[in-house]
Amino acid sequence: KNQVEQSPQSLIILEGKNCTLQCNYTVSPFSNLRWYKQDTGRGPVSLTIMTFSENTKSNGRYTATLDADTKQSSLHITASQLSDSASYICVVTRTNYGGSQGNLIFGKGTKLSVKP
Amino acid sequence: EAGVTQSPTHLIKTRGQQVTLRCSPISGHTSVYWYQQALGLGLQFLLWYDEGEERNRGNFPPRFSGRQFPNYSSELNVNALELEDSALYLCASSKGLARLYNEQFFGPGTRLTVL
Numbered sequence: 001k002n003q004v005e006q007s008p009q010s011l012i013i014l015e016g017k018n019c020t021l022q023c024n025y026t027v028s029p030f031s032n033l034r035w036y037k038q039d040t041g042r043g044p045v046s047l048t049i050m051t052f053s054e055n056t057k058s059n060g061r062y063t064a065t066l067d068a069d070t071k072q073s074s075l076h077i078t079a080s081q082l083s084d085s086a087s088y089i090c091v092v093t094r095t096n097y098g099g100s101q102g103n104l105i106f107g108k109g110t111k112l113s114v115k116p
Numbered sequence: 117e118a119g120v121t122q123s124p125t126h127l128i129k130t131r132g133q134q135v136t137l138r139c140s141p142i143s144g145h146t147s148v149y150w151y152q153q154a155l156g157l158g159l160q161f162l163l164w165y166d167e168g169e170e171r172n173r174g175n176f177p178p179r180f181s182g183r184q185f186p187n188y189s190s191e192l193n194v195n196a197l198e199l200e201d202s203a204l205y206l207c208a209s210s211k212g213l214a215r216l217y218n219e220q221f222f223g224p225g226t227r228l229t230v231l
Contacts, residue, residue: 041204041224041225042225043120043206043208043222043223043224043225044159044206044222045222046220046221089159106158106159106160107158108156108158109158
C-alpha cells in the first residue's frame with residue numbers, strides 16, 4: 001500500500017533551537033519527494049523537492065535529506081524562528097506508467113510550534 | 117505574479133445541499149488539482165484537470181465532480197453534502213504534463229462547513 005508516515009505528529013521547540021522532522025514512505029514506483037510548509041488556514045508552500053538521485057537539498061535554514069534505499073527523508077530546521085510555526089508535510093509522487101504525472105501521496109504532517 | 121486564487125474563502129451549508137468552489141490557476145499553468153483536507157487528516161487527492169480534460173480522479177464518490185474552463189480556471193462541485201464533507205478544499209496549479217517535476221502551487225483554500 002502506498003503510504004507516507006511522518007513523525008513526530010507534533011513538536012514544540014524554543015526559538016533558536018534546531019529540529020528534525022521525519023518522513024518514511026512505501027510509495028512505489030517513486031518519482032520525487034517534496035516537503036511543504038503549511039501555515040494554519042493557508043495552502044501549503046513548497047520548501048524542497050528531491051528526485052531519486054538527490055540525497056540532500058537546502059533552502060535557507062531548511063535542509064532536506066533523502067535515503068532512497070531505506071525510503072526515508074528528513075527535514076532539518078536550523079536556528080528556528082517563531083515564523084517556522086506551521087505544519088510540515090511530506091509528499092511523495094508516484095510515477096504513473098503512462099508518463100503523465102502520477103498520484104501524490106501526502107503525509108499527515110508534523111505540527112511544529114516554536115516558542116519564544 | 118498573482119498566485120492561485122480560490123473563492124469563496126468560507127462557506128456554510130446544510131446536509132443535502134450542493135456547493136460550487138472556484139479556482140483560478142497561476143497564469144501560464146494548465147493543470148489544476150483539487151484536494152480535500154479534513155481536520156486532523158492529510159491532504160486527499162480529489163481531481164486533476166489539464167487542458168480542459170479530467171486526467172485523474174481520487175477515491176471519492178461521483179457526487180464530487182468538477183470541470184476546467186478554456187481559461188484554465190476550474191470549479192469543484194459537491195452534491196448531496198454530508199457532514200463528513202466539512203473540510204478545507206485546496207486547489208493547486210502547475211505547468212502542463214510535459215514539465216519536469218510539475219511542482220504544484222497551492223491556493224489559500226476554501227473552508228467548507230456542513231451542518
